[in-house]
Amino acid sequence: MKITSITTSPYASNSYLINEKILIDPGMDTDRLIQKIKEHTQPENIELIILTHSHFDHCAAAKSVAEICNAPIAIHKDDAQALKSREESVSILFSAPAPDIDPDILYANGDIIKISETEAMEVIHTPGHTPGGISLYEPSSKSLFSGDTVFPNGGIGRTDFTGGSLDQLSASIEKLTELDVITLYPGHGPVTSDDVNKQIRLSLQMSRAYR
Structure with a gap:
């Protein structure tokens, strides 16, 4: 699986290009x-644009990029409505209107996204940062795209935004500790392959410490 990490600004999320066909x-x-x-x-x-959740820093460019690429936009079903809300999408923090996206595909936990004949990602519902946050796990390469659920070195997503829940986030991170992860591709910060399972366990400890 070929993964290209793209950063467009200090405030935006990391973007990931998979096999040059999934974003x-x-x-x-956008530009x-x-x-x-x-x-x-x-x-x-x-061929496909995936949103790990509905926050503005991850999805503001999605609508225009989708038009340029002629690609569908996918998000978990529990975050779809937030794309129409300034508060839930936190676009209000950027003094911007809501993303106003009508997603083409609504995911649920356990959905499978085919990447190639031998590779596929599983959609893991990881609420807490937002109600419909997802992580994506590709088992053959043991790659985890964690959105804003976990970050390197025990970091965890914020839960003080509309729809956030520390209890849900902690439960979501606990699910991630059950995976065997070699490389973590977080929503912000550096990609890491440094004992990622240990880093995720540290994130779980951090989430429990804040409860």
Whole structure:
């Protein structure tokens, strides 16, 4: 599985391009993202845009990028309504309107996203940061795209936004500790392969300490 990490601004989420055809979290800067994508493939080769959750820093560019790529937008069903709300999408913090996205695909826990003939990602519902937050796990490479659920070095997502829940976040992280992860691709911060299972267990400890 070929994974390209893209960062478009200090405030936007990390974006990930998988096998030059699946885009995770477009972030906020359409022009810069498209420019970065063109360094690896043509935008029209993008077949799917996945949002790990509904927050503005992850999805503000999704609508315009989808139009350029002619690709569907997917999100967990429990976060779809938040794309229409300034409070739930936290676009209000950026003095911006709501993303106003009508997603084409609504995921549920356990859904499978085919990447290639031999690779597929499982959708893991990881609420807590938002009600419909997801993580994506690809077992053959043991790759985890964690959105804003966990970060390197025991970091955890904020739960003080609308729809956040520390109890739910802790339960979600506990689910992630059951996975065997070699490489963590977080929503913010560096990609890491440094004893990731231990880092996720530390995130679980941190979430429980705040309860």
